Amino acid sequence: MKLTLKIWRQSGPTAEGAIHTYQLDDVSPDMSFLEMLDVLNEQLNDQGEEPVAFDSDCREGICGMCGLMINGEAHGPEVTTTCQLHMRSFTDGETITIEPWRSDAFPVVKDLVVDRGAFDRIIQAGGYVSVNTGSAPEAHSVPVPKDDADRAFNVATCIGCGACVAACPNGSASLFMGAKVTHLGLLPQGQPERDERVVNMVAQHDHEGFGGCTNIGACTAACPKEIPLDVISQLNKDLRTAIKHGH
Amino acid sequence: MDMPDTVTSTEASHSGLLDGDYDDAIGYYTPGEPIVDAKAPSGPIAERWSNRKFEARLVNPANRRKLSIIIVGTGLAGASAAATLGEAGYNVKTFCYQDSPRRAHSIAAQGGINAAKNYKEDGDSVHRLFYDTVKGGDYRSRESNVYRLAEVSTNIIDQCVAQGVPFAREYGGLLDNRSFGGVQVSRTFYARGQTGQQLLIGAYQALERQISAGTVSMFTRHEMLELIVADGKARGIIARDMVTGEIQTHLADVVVLASGGYGNVFYLSTNAMGSNVTAAWRAHRKGAYMANPCYTQIHPTCIPVSGSHQSKLTLMSESLRNDGRIWVPKNQADCDKDPREIPEEDRDYYLERIYPSFGNLVPRDIASRAAKNVCDEGRGVGPEVDGVRRGVYLDFADAIDRLGRDAVANKYGNLFDMYARITGEDPYAVPMRIYPAVHYVMGGLWVDYDLQSTISGLFVTGEANFSDHGANRLGASALMQGLADGYFVLPHTIRDYLADGPFEAIGEDHPAVLEARESVEQRIEHFLTVNGSRSVDSYHRELGNIMWEYCGMERSEDGLKKAIDLIRGLRDDFYRNVKVLGTSESLNQSLEKAGRVADFFELGELMCIDALNRRESCGGHFRAESQTEDGEALRHDDEFAYVSAWEWAGLDERPVLHKEDLVYTAIEMKQRSYK
Amino acid sequence: MKGARASRTTIALKLGMAVSGILFLGFVLAHMYGNLKAFAGHDAFNEYAEHLREIGEPMLPHEGLLWILRVGLIAALVVHVYCAVVLWRRAARARGTHYVMKKHTGATRASLMMRWGGVTILLFLIWHLLNFTIGKVNVQGGATNDPYNLLVDTFDVWWLTLIYIVAMLALGAHLHHGIWSAAQTLGWTGTAAKRQRAKTVGFVIALIVTVGFSLVPLAVLAGIITK
Numbered sequence A: 001m002k003l004t005l006k007i008w009r010q011s012g013p014t015a016e017g018a019i020h021t022y023q024l025d026d027v028s029p030d031m032s033f034l035e036m037l038d039v040l041n042e043q044l045n046d047q048g049e050e051p052v053a054f055d056s057d058c059r060e061g062i063c064g065m066c067g068l069m070i071n072g073e074a075h076g077p078e079v080t081t082t083c084q085l086h087m088r089s090f091t092d093g094e095t096i097t098i099e100p101w102r103s104d105a106f107p108v109v110k111d112l113v114v115d116r117g118a119f120d121r122i123i124q125a126g127g128y129v130s131v132n133t134g135s136a137p138e139a140h141s142v143p144v145p146k147d148d149a150d151r152a153f154n155v156a157t158c159i160g161c162g163a164c165v166a167a168c169p170n171g172s173a174s175l176f177m178g179a180k181v182t183h184l185g186l187l188p189q190g191q192p193e194r195d196e197r198v199v200n201m202v203a204q205h206d207h208e209g210f211g212g213c214t215n216i217g218a219c220t221a222a223c224p225k226e227i228p229l230d231v232i233s234q235l236n237k238d239l240r241t242a243i244k245h246g247h
Numbered sequence B: 001m002d003m004p005d006t007v008t009s010t011e012a013s014h015s016g017l018l019d020g021d022y023d024d025a026i027g028y029y030t031p032g033e034p035i036v037d038a039k040a041p042s043g044p045i046a047e048r049w050s051n052r053k054f055e056a057r058l059v060n061p062a063n064r065r066k067l068s069i070i071i072v073g074t075g076l077a078g079a080s081a082a083a084t085l086g087e088a089g090y091n092v093k094t095f096c097y098q099d100s101p102r103r104a105h106s107i108a109a110q111g112g113i114n115a116a117k118n119y120k121e122d123g124d125s126v127h128r129l130f131y132d133t134v135k136g137g138d139y140r141s142r143e144s145n146v147y148r149l150a151e152v153s154t155n156i157i158d159q160c161v162a163q164g165v166p167f168a169r170e171y172g173g174l175l176d177n178r179s180f181g182g183v184q185v186s187r188t189f190y191a192r193g194q195t196g197q198q199l200l201i202g203a204y205q206a207l208e209r210q211i212s213a214g215t216v217s218m219f220t221r222h223e224m225l226e227l228i229v230a231d232g233k234a235r236g237i238i239a240r241d242m243v244t245g246e247i248q249t250h251l252a253d254v255v256v257l258a259s260g261g262y263g264n265v266f267y268l269s270t271n272a273m274g275s276n277v278t279a280a281w282r283a284h285r286k287g288a289y290m291a292n293p294c295y296t297q298i299h300p301t302c303i304p305v306s307g308s309h310q311s312k313l314t315l316m317s318e319s320l321r322n323d324g325r326i327w328v329p330k331n332q333a334d335c336d337k338d339p340r341e342i343p344e345e346d347r348d349y350y351l352e353r354i355y356p357s358f359g360n361l362v363p364r365d366i367a368s369r370a371a372k373n374v375c376d377e378g379r380g381v382g383p384e385v386d387g388v389r390r391g392v393y394l395d396f397a398d399a400i401d402r403l404g405r406d407a408v409a410n411k412y413g414n415l416f417d418m419y420a421r422i423t424g425e426d427p428y429a430v431p432m433r434i435y436p437a438v439h440y441v442m443g444g445l446w447v448d449y450d451l452q453s454t455i456s457g458l459f460v461t462g463e464a465n466f467s468d469h470g471a472n473r474l475g476a477s478a479l480m481q482g483l484a485d486g487y488f489v490l491p492h493t494i495r496d497y498l499a500d501g502p503f504e505a506i507g508e509d510h511p512a513v514l515e516a517r518e519s520v521e522q523r524i525e526h527f528l529t530v531n532g533s534r535s536v537d538s539y540h541r542e543l544g545n546i547m548w549e550y551c552g553m554e555r556s557e558d559g560l561k562k563a564i565d566l567i568r569g570l571r572d573d574f575y576r577n578v579k580v581l582g583t584s585e586s587l588n589q590s591l592e593k594a595g596r597v598a599d600f601f602e603l604g605e606l607m608c609i610d611a612l613n614r615r616e617s618c619g620g621h622f623r624a625e626s627q628t629e630d631g632e633a634l635r636h637d638d639e640f641a642y643v644s645a646w647e648w649a650g651l652d653e654r655p656v657l658h659k660e661d662l663v664y665t666a667i668e669m670k671q672r673s674y675k
Numbered sequence C: 001m002k003g004a005r006a007s008r009t010t011i012a013l014k015l016g017m018a019v020s021g022i023l024f025l026g027f028v029l030a031h032m033y034g035n036l037k038a039f040a041g042h043d044a045f046n047e048y049a050e051h052l053r054e055i056g057e058p059m060l061p062h063e064g065l066l067w068i069l070r071v072g073l074i075a076a077l078v079v080h081v082y083c084a085v086v087l088w089r090r091a092a093r094a095r096g097t098h099y100v101m102k103k104h105t106g107a108t109r110a111s112l113m114m115r116w117g118g119v120t121i122l123l124f125l126i127w128h129l130l131n132f133t134i135g136k137v138n139v140q141g142g143a144t145n146d147p148y149n150l151l152v153d154t155f156d157v158w159w160l161t162l163i164y165i166v167a168m169l170a171l172g173a174h175l176h177h178g179i180w181s182a183a184q185t186l187g188w189t190g191t192a193a194k195r196q197r198a199k200t201v202g203f204v205i206a207l208i209v210t211v212g213f214s215l216v217p218l219a220v221l222a223g224i225i226t227k
Ligand SMILES: Cc1cc2nc3c(=O)[nH]c(=O)nc-3n(C[C@H](O)[C@H](O)[C@H](O)COP(=O)(O)OP(=O)(O)OC[C@H]3O[C@@H](n4cnc5c(N)ncnc54)[C@H](O)[C@@H]3O)c2cc1C
Pocket: B072, B073, B074, B075, B076, B077, B078, B095, B096, B097, B098, B101, B103, B104, B105, B106, B107, B108, B109, B110, B111, B112, B113, B195, B196, B222, B223, B224, B225, B258, B259, B260, B261, B270, B271, B272, B275, B276, B278, B279, B315, B439, B440, B461, B462, B463, B464, B475, B476, B477, B478, B479, B480, B482
């Protein structure tokens, strides 16, 4: 396959960026999208141009490190991570536009790399169960209905990639936050801190500069782990309950 | 930077050689004093850990804030340790090279985590887990360590459940277990095919909780590039802020490395792209012994290589072998046919044939080697890469008939989806293709029972240490070990060391600090100024090929010697001809890779020397010179029941081999047989 | 964010929008019902308008309930618009840099039009109140003290009808997304089935409101409703 790549290049956090155009021949449909970029980078390196910086680590769709805006879609045209997207999803001769995640809360570090530290700080605000090492009761002392456990697992599969934020016209991280609030809210272990958790996480979310959700649903469509919109409903409900409880 | 003159394989030196004349590694190393683990407790095996915990001195809670701990790595081993030590009140700093601690490579573990809970009442116990692990490791691990691991395994599950880890459950609401990787009891706890993710997120959340409490400071996108050893003690690290390029000095009373495994020395492996040996290797160069570096685990169920652009390999969870049947065509002529058209009688279910009692569930090394053998015979399937078809079928047709498509989808759905996405084939309709790939390293920095390396004040946990797995690791035991080390072992053993602290403060102008900083700066400067003609990746790929070819599944004296020569030549060329563009003052991924590959060269050479020395087939690796008449691995307990602990002697010098004898009191050494 | 207040969050603002939006919805449905009385003829419609002003008498003064309603609606409008403006500004800041290329996969057009649709409705409302309530503007120059006749005079003018129809389409789109959105904001859509139901309800009500309101102006224009 032959491709024309239009890639956002930006040399540093405060530098001006711009789209650069590159030609790439000899792309195999079996390559992953990132392997295609590896090939481009080899080519650039040979030509003496600095390779394009982009994040990836596991390259199997689980670490959440990768993430590119590909032709206007977060993680590209398939429901998967950028590293699991393969070139067979594109056609010979296509022009592909590649940009970093755009969000005030995810500043660009370089080229296609952004800083998603805001997600960690949202978790710091309450995305955990406060249990010190060694103080846990016997695991079987608290049964959890299978349905709840399964649902909790399903939403706990969020990989923190940020595609939801990238896709959301409001730049909201509600899907990410909702996934954590729902995961812990479904389990007995998560109950004692439930109200504080949601209030503190949402407050941190707002503080980081993410937008409010207007239930557009672009987030869930972009989510590689198919986290459903249910979690945002649950998030809203938990916050409403917290207000009721006087938080 | 000066490059070593290569030591050629013919230049054999017998100086001080103690062992018999079979030692293939003569001339490549210097024999050293044997070592003993001074901290290893004695007494009845079941009481050793509680005795050690009791003996370990306490640190007054009021003093803990004054004691600082650096932890490199936020995988299961690092994050769990950081959270626990933070809770205890120490002043902790943690580092990872990713943009968030949640992305550590542990996230990718699929299958599950073992624990001797015996919830199934199927005969499991701490003792049986201990026994299985020692046996699985082919009697090359320390019994005291393994027993401790089995003992604390049950606490791990309690801890994780309390954190909200959503393990799979049964309808009654209690935890479900499955049997995994060659054991006959169901002791593996799992969260669909994403156990590592769920465990790591649990540990990550505990860590983030401490970060917000202010007990732990987190440094993301910071890469440790050097260890600071001052006055004989590990006192800090030199790290590079990967975003600004700033070289930073971080000082502490004690340093913990939880930096993961080095499987990426093979270039293609199932490890994350950034997994590296740098943290461990820098410590090795400063005096920490490297133990059993050649012990690598090759995993039988990975998606085969599809072409030369391949950047990494993807593991399909081993749990697939519970229901999938492995086969290749009996006749070479059938290899390029549609597998569905090959009749039952023309299929060779070779594992079921050779190992009737374990069948498709034989341990990883056996399954891997058997796959390699049938492909070497020319009966492999899938596309030809470099003229050979490297793949065997993993067929779910029977399981789908027996259990129904939904049940199969329920168990393995996400794995099937992943396979379909990568290969473009539908595994519900066509059998999957699999091939072995490098997956895990049992080797690592040598540690004593307290997890302390040969450098005082340097502790090593998780996959980075030479660990509890001997020559081979049982499935679902790495997660167990990482969390055991981090939550339950290190916090106890490190306090004994810290009881002597806080140590006298050293300044940033201490000669050891200056030396470490300078060496880091020089290395970076070197890479950026060579301005040669080849990319870092191209060197890495070539090194990987050498390692896979000669130090992979099957090794031989000739091959290993050839590999050593090739590696030395390539490394030499690398330093002269690598091309790293850009500057050090910003994010520079080529520069990061260059540093890692440089260390892989040195490690790769040591791995070959270690493999050369170990002229026996055991655990995950097979020496062509040591096999039974029917081609099975042959172990030599009389000669090789030791841990090889290698001491760095300098860049052009032969490494020094220290042997730690393995003594079993609670278990009897047996040849494995899975027939 | 320790010690954060739930009522200061973006979600609290959203709750404000949802509650005020639902109040609007109640009013709009009742209003539509009232409007449809126009089909029953001059007297029925005017009686209904008069009746509105008499409900609750003598417990309440004349137009008492109407004023309560008006105050409620004004308060709702203030809340709704205030929250909309704050959230709009936050969202604009959150996505300060635009994409060179952006597709809105998974988003309905209605959901992307909420803000400009709301502005359209607000402009319409101003005109509408000038037209029928505060200003009583009769572009045909006819009487303004007879609601029924004012209505017929108004919609006999094609471009006035057009303005109303456009506004009703904007309202329909706003409600199509707004109703399901409010359900989601209030946390009533915790499963895929409930979500689907809320979306269906939203669509149906939006359709009823758009068609229901549009019938009267169109009927006037078509000469079905005459003085
Ligand atoms: C695909 C796959 C599946 C697996 N499945 C299973 C399974 O089912 N069950 C099981 O028990 N085991 C499994 N394993 C093995 C297991 O996942 C690993 O052995 C284990 O997670 C290692 O954990 P760790 O904490 O030691 O290191 P890692 O999780 O690798 O963490 C390493 C950390 O060190 C940091 N780091 C490394 N170098 C530096 C540096 N120089 N400077 C700063 N930071 C650095 C990294 O950022 C990272 O945070 C699997 C492995 C793979 C590859």
